[in-house]
Amino acid sequence: MTSRSPLTMVPATDRVTVVCLAGALDADCRVQLARQLTRHLDRAVRQGHRLILDMMAVPTVDEAARQTLRNETAHLAGAPVLVVATQELRKELEQDDLPGLRLHGTLIEALTSLPPAPAPGAPARPPRYGNPPAEADHLRREIFGLRAKARTSGLIGIAQGMLIARYGLPGPDAAFALLREGSQQCNVPLRVIASAVVTAPPPQTEAHWFAGRGTHAPPPDSAFLRSYGGDVTDRRQLLAAALDTAIAVSEADAGEVHLTDPAQDHALFLEGHRGLDADYWDEVALVTGAPVVCAVAQERLQPVAVPDVAADEALAAHPAGQALLAAGCRAVYSEPMITPEGYCTGTLTLHRNGPGIWPAATRRTELARLAADVAAWRSWYRRTVVLDALEHLHRSRPGRGARNR
Incomplete structure (x- = not known):
């Protein structure tokens, strides 16, 4: 990732990857946003992670960037990317059809929305978030x-x-x-x-x-x-x-x-x-x-x-x-x-x-x-x-x- 990227990845738990976005998302960063989202989504899938986009430091997302978010996440409607955003930005995003995103007001809210991890001995499945308070x-x-x-x-x-x-x-x-x-x-x-x-x-x-x-x-x-x-x-x-x-x-x-x-x-x-x-x-x-x-x-x-x-x-x-x-x-x-x-x-x-x-x-x-x-x-x-x-x-x-x- 370059210093100019609007995304920063956080090494998270063994079930979740959190990616932070900062600054206004507009047409100028559309190509880079698409490339970085694809990279992080692919990595999350390989690791069996759910992806969380922390957008609390994003003031606005213009139509071009919203289209990019829609295109890159539409196939994830069954297990959408979790988005943490301010109330103002959530209202802005809720006006669009973004089936691959699920909006939350806090990181805790996003994390606790995930299903619990499978019990020991249960059939193998992609790891999911468990033990919300500590993690x-x-x-x-x-x-x-x-x-x-x-x-x-x-x-x-x-x-x-x-x-x-x-x-x-x-x-x-x-x-x-x-x-x-x-x-x-x-x-x-x-x-x-x-x-x-x-x-x-x-x-x-x-x-x-x-x-x-x-x-x-x-x-x-x-x-x-x-x-x-x-x-x-x-x-x-x-x-x-x-x-x-x-x-x-x-x-x-x-x-x-x-x-x-x-x-x-x-x-x-x-x-x-x-x-x-x-x-x-x-x-x-x-x-x-x-x-x-x-x-x-x-x-x-x-x-x-x-x-x-x-x-x-x-x-x-x-x-x-x-x-x-x-x-x-x-x-x-x-x-x-x-x-x-x-x-x-x-x-x-x-x-x-x-x-x-x-x-x-x-x-x-x-x-x-x-x-x-x-x-x-x-x-x-x-x-x-x-x-x-x-x-x-x-x-x-x-x-x-x-x-x-």
Whole structure:
């Protein structure tokens, strides 16, 4: 399989093969999609496996790609390929005649729809899925890891391409090595430095990415940073401390922190969580819009409270809301991180197992102050730590003496 393929195979159990698809499926990938589907279907048949297509990372499937899916799977109506997809994509696919596909909302649902394995001594037949809980848990971990990689691989690929063109690097491996070196030396996540490469203006001089930056501004003097007392350049530790503080202040049962990513249309990227079910945090790893509560808070630039997830029709019908309810969460509160300039740079979202109006007014005031403090820190971090990482990358590039492109 090539790096450009929209499909990625997961080594699964001895009864199931899972293939992940990512990105929009359109006419441009039709030939490749057909070739890859044929290959994986043939392999699954040889191994006696059922094939599962995980399409949770696929936003749309155009008519050409749907025709390809129909042609490649129509002969499997008796034992259809299982498809895991978002509610929106399932509605889109349900409008077509796709007899070789069976649609499901979750991987667990797809796995448990299969017949049990034959008892020992029974006549030999193609192996089928059995023991759903244990194998499903293993598969979920595999799938979640692949989905996480898919969410960042496109962004990192764009950054690699820009570095290759800018510095005349020999190929993607050299560009990735440069990104990784900058990430490790400056303690900035690889995804964050890739996002900065994509969104920052080109280097200004041969010697400096940003000429004349001068003395760095000190971190903001805020109540949260004073109480934190740790390394303010350590993004992971500081956000973990902020989330722990938010959970303690709100007396929540669980929580999550998202930050916006400028290179991904300011989508909310999950940076940390406490006490959340894996099915839920996989759903909110990258949030692009309502009805997910943090996205609503981001859009409105004000806190959003959901006293009862089950009573909110839009949220309860969404995979994220369904995952919340399955995990026993009933109330959600999300506080946006607003900068002094009025931009939302992230959210702190808290969860409670019981329904009801929550948190109390005084607690909400404390959460707003905390969110504002984290927003101020994040602005400072992007102006100093992230730009320092870009400067380091610029200085460390291979063949620095060559003219920048």
